[in-house]
Amino acid sequence: MALDQKELGMALLQKGLINEKTLSALMKKSEQEEIQLETLLINNEILPDEKLGVVLADLYGSPFIKVSEKMIPESVLRVVPYQLASRQLIIPFEQAGNKLKVAVNDPHNYELISFLEKKSGMEVEAYYATQKDIKQSLKAFNKNVNEQFNKFLKQSAISSTDLETLTDATKLLDTMILFAFQNGASDIHIEPHRDFMVVRYRVDGMLRIVAELPIALLELIVSRIKVLANLRTDEHRAPQDGRFKIVLENNEITLRVSMVPTYDGEKTVMRLLTSNNQELNLESLGYSAKSLKVIHDSILKTHGIILITGPTGSGKTTTLYSVLKLLNSPEVNIATIEDPIEYRLEGVNQIQVNPKVNLTFAAGLRSLLRQDPNIIMVGEIRDEETGDIAINAALTGHLVLATLHTNDAATTLPRLMEMGIQNFLVGATVQMVMAQRLVRTICPKCKKPYEVTFEEIQTLGEKFSYKQNFTEVFRDINASGAVRMAEAGGETSVVSAKVPAAGKLVFYKGEGCQNCGGSGYKGRLSIAEVMEVSGEIRKMILRNATPTEIENQAVKEGMATMFMDGMRKVLEGSTTIEEVLRVMRS
Numbered sequence: 054m055a056l057d058q059k060e061l062g063m064a065l066l067q068k069g070l071i072n073e074k075t076l077s078a079l080m081k082k083s084e085q086e087e088i089q090l091e092t093l094l095i096n097n098e099i100l101p102d103e104k105l106g107v108v109l110a111d112l113y114g115s116p117f118i119k120v121s122e123k124m125i126p127e128s129v130l131r132v133v134p135y136q137l138a139s140r141q142l143i144i145p146f147e148q149a150g151n152k153l154k155v156a157v158n159d160p161h162n163y164e165l166i167s168f169l170e171k172k173s174g175m176e177v178e179a180y181y182a183t184q185k186d187i188k189q190s191l192k193a194f195n196k197n198v199n200e201q202f203n204k205f206l207k208q209s210a211i212s213s214t215d216l217e218t219l220t221d222a223t224k225l226l227d228t229m230i231l232f233a234f235q236n237g238a239s240d241i242h243i244e245p246h247r248d249f250m251v252v253r254y255r256v257d258g259m260l261r262i263v264a265e266l267p268i269a270l271l272e273l274i275v276s277r278i279k280v281l282a283n284l285r286t287d288e289h290r291a292p293q294d295g296r297f298k299i300v301l302e303n304n305e306i307t308l309r310v311s312m313v314p315t316y317d318g319e320k321t322v323m324r325l326l327t328s329n330n331q332e333l334n335l336e337s338l339g340y341s342a343k344s345l346k347v348i349h350d351s352i353l354k355t356h357g358i359i360l361i362t363g364p365t366g367s368g369k370t371t372t373l374y375s376v377l378k379l380l381n382s383p384e385v386n387i388a389t390i391e392d393p394i395e396y397r398l399e400g401v402n403q404i405q406v407n408p409k410v411n412l413t414f415a416a417g418l419r420s421l422l423r424q425d426p427n428i429i430m431v432g433e434i435r436d437e438e439t440g441d442i443a444i445n446a447a448l449t450g451h452l453v454l455a456t457l458h459t460n461d462a463a464t465t466l467p468r469l470m471e472m473g474i475q476n477f478l479v480g481a482t483v484q485m486v487m488a489q490r491l492v493r494t495i496c497p498k499c500k501k502p503y504e505v506t507f508e509e510i511q512t513l514g515e516k517f518s519y520k521q522n523f524t525e526v527f528r529d530i531n532a533s534g535a536v537r538m539a540e541a542g543g544e545t546s547v548v549s550a551k552v553p554a555a556g557k558l559v560f561y562k563g564e565g566c567q568n569c570g571g572s573g574y575k576g577r578l579s580i581a582e583v584m585e586v587s588g589e590i591r592k593m594i595l596r597n598a599t600p601t602e603i604e605n606q607a608v609k610e611g612m613a614t615m616f617m618d619g620m621r622k623v624l625e626g627s628t629t630i631e632e633v634l635r636v637m638r639s
Contacts, residue, residue: 058083058090064108070100102185110181113160118180120146120156121189129153132173134564134573141165142187151175156182156190222273227299230308230323232263234301237576239325245271245318257493257577258366261570271318278321282310290314296393309393326395335375338368339578339627341618343611347485347583352376352454355427357484358447360434362459368491368579369456370395373430376454377401380428389430390417406432414439422446431455437473444474447482461615462488462584463604466594480586480594488615489581490636492628493574499566500626504557510630517634526620527558561626578627580619580636584612 062080065071071094079099083090091109094100103119110117123146132145132153142158143165153175157165160179169177182190229252233241238254250271252264279286282295292313299306309324335345351359359376361369374396381387381400392406392414402424404417414431415438421429422442433456434440447453459465465486469479510523563573584590584607593603608614613621619633 061090061109061112064112065100068108070104070108075099102183106181106183106186109183113181115160115179115181118146118156118182119186120144120180120182121186123147123190125190131564131566133169139191142184143169144182144187144190146180146190148175152178154178154180156180156187158182158184158187222270222277225270226274226277230299230306230325231301233325234304234306241321241323241325243271243274243321243323245315245320247317250318256570257572257574258491259493259572268318275312275319275321278310278323279312282308284310284312289319309395335372335379338372338375339622340581340583341613341621343613344487344581344583344618347585348376348487351485351585352380352452354452354484356447356450356452358443358453358455358482359484360455360457360465360486362457362462362465362486362488363490364458364460366491367489368577369489370432372487372489372579373454373456374398377428377430380452385427386425387428387430388421388424388426389432390414390421391430391432415442418442418446422449422451426451428452428454433457434469434472440469440472440474444478444482448478453482459488461600461604462486462582462612463600463607466586466590466603467597467600470594470597476594476597480591483586485586486584487581488584489579490615490619491577492580492619492622492632492636493572494576494578494628495561495626496563496566496569496573496575498568498575499564499573500561501564502559502561502626505560506557510558513630514634517638519634519637521616526617527624558624560623560630562629573629574632578622580615580622580628580633582607582612582615582618585610 058080062071062076066073066076079090079093082088083093091105094105106119107117125144125146126148129145129148132148133143133155138144141162143155144157145153145155147154151174153169153173155169155177157179158181159165160181166177166179229241233254236254236256238256239258240255242251242253242255242260244251244253245268247268249265249268251262252266253260253262255261276286278284279293279295281297282293283297284293284295292311294309294311296307296309299308304327307326309326311322311324312319314320335348340348351357361372363369377387377389377398381398383400386402387400388402388404390404390406394403394405397403404412404421406412406414406417414433414435418429418431418439419442429443429446429451431439431443431453434443443453443455457465457468459468463486465488466479466483469483470476507523507527510527514521514523563569563575565571565573569575586594587606587610589610590603590606593606598606604612604614616633616637619628619637620630622628623630623633
């Protein structure tokens with residue numbers, strides 16, 4: 054609740070902190086541009102942050118606190134989830150018995166205070182702190198990874214400011230890679246800026262900063278990576294790609310390296326690929342029991358095409374490898390053409406695309422057909438030529454697995470026809486289409502239930518530009534059982550999937566802890582739709598039906614759309630509705 058602007062202005066005049074002329078000009082600008090007076094005072098550096106804070110605290114009737122100077126125990130910090138703290142500008146700083154002291158930028162936000170009291174079970178005492186002061190203190194919430202990295206450097210006896218030789222750079226790079234591996238990162242980004250370099254890790258699909266290092270280290274680290282990846286150390290103006298292998302904690306790790314020149318230096322991205330493919334199995338990827346049955350029935354056929362679609366980073370390759378691992382046996386000849394080869398599968402003949410020697414997807418696929426294969430995997434169908442060869446391979450008795458870039462399963466079939474492949478060939482060969490996205494799963498260490506009304510869900514959906522009637526969505530979900538509903542007494546009961554309009558649903562979220570780095574998420578699973586190409590859908594392909602018509606028919610035959618699968622996983626407590634809406638929008 055914002056303070057009255059005139060009341061603030063009078064208080065500043067009475068304390069002699071501003072003159073009438075300056076105040077009048079600021080009040081006029083505040084009205085014209087609809088900017089709060091306190092914001093203008095801070096942005097124009099008219100008053101020191103602390104002096105303005107004392108005045109505002111007095112007007113709010115709350116004690117003033119400079120919370121950034123407080124040593125806050127981690128147990129107290131974690132009382133309020135990081136996401137809530139950063140969004141509402143509130144930070145707990147002291148706990149004594151049943152009383153919790155919090156610094157907040159709006160002590161008159163009684164709804165927030167009441168929520169904290171209910172959540173923590175403690176009496177909350179609000180202190181006023183400035184926005185700048187709270188934001189500085191909030192860094193304590195998300196400093197874990199950076200602190201751990203710096204601690205890791207010290208334990209390895211490396212001083213990041215004193216690196217002078219390639220040997221020192223080797224130690225730092227080894228530490229960087231080991232720390233990424235231990236934190237489950239899929240990529241390491243080394244990014245140059247004018248005065249410093251930033252190291253970022255991609256964990257569960259999201260990038261996070263782990264260290265800022267002196268820019269002087271960039272050349273040493275980049276040179277070391279070039280040596281390992283067998284790249285030209287004297288080339289700084291052209292992009293370069295390579296890879297190298299290392300062994301970490303008894304795991305062989307392949308790092309795929311990409312370097313591009315930027316204005317401030319060469320940016321490097323390293324993708325971590327583990328040779329340990331024991332975890333490659335369809336059951337662990339998040340498919341429903343019904344979808345798994347369709348997948349198993351389709352991949353056991355001796356011929357036809359199975360397509361996996363989705364944007365970059367949606368887990369298509371992992372799903373393909375999981376299928377190949379399931380099909381792999383001494384009785385069949387499996388061959389793949391990939392760009393790049395991300396996992397090594399024993400007993401599978403894997404070919405890397407190499408345009409320099411004209412080894413394209415089409416050329417490699419054509420050669421593979423002369424190798425007497427039973428099963429062929431094509432990393433991606435990118436053009437008509439590759440599509441035609443894959444179709445012909447399926448027609449001549451081969452099982453072909455491939456990926457394609459489309460947003461959903463139903464769009465995939467028309468996309469093949471747009472490439473120039475005739476509709477009767479598409480209808481005759483495609484057996485199944487899987488479309489998927491990856492969503493982050495809720496951290497099990499800090500997972501908590503909360504109640505939500507249908508109106509709140511609808512409002513959230515509209516924020517993500519979803520126009521669906523969410524009441525109808527949840528009513529239509531047949532979660533093979535049940536939806537958790539909150540009853541009047543606060544107890545939860547399991548009811549049928551026919552959700553009544555009244556009542557509240559019980560969802561889950563992660564509050565943020567050390568295990569998940571304060572994010573509330575740990576790990577990922579897929580939300581997917583699996584469309585079996587039935588006889589009726591084949592007829593629709595022949596008459597060039599639209600994607601919407603194909604999807605409606607598939608749903609009529611029992612397919613759950615990706616959106617519905619995501620909502621099921623929300624109800625099951627595997628992920629959050631915000632995460633599903635975020636991923637579906639991308």
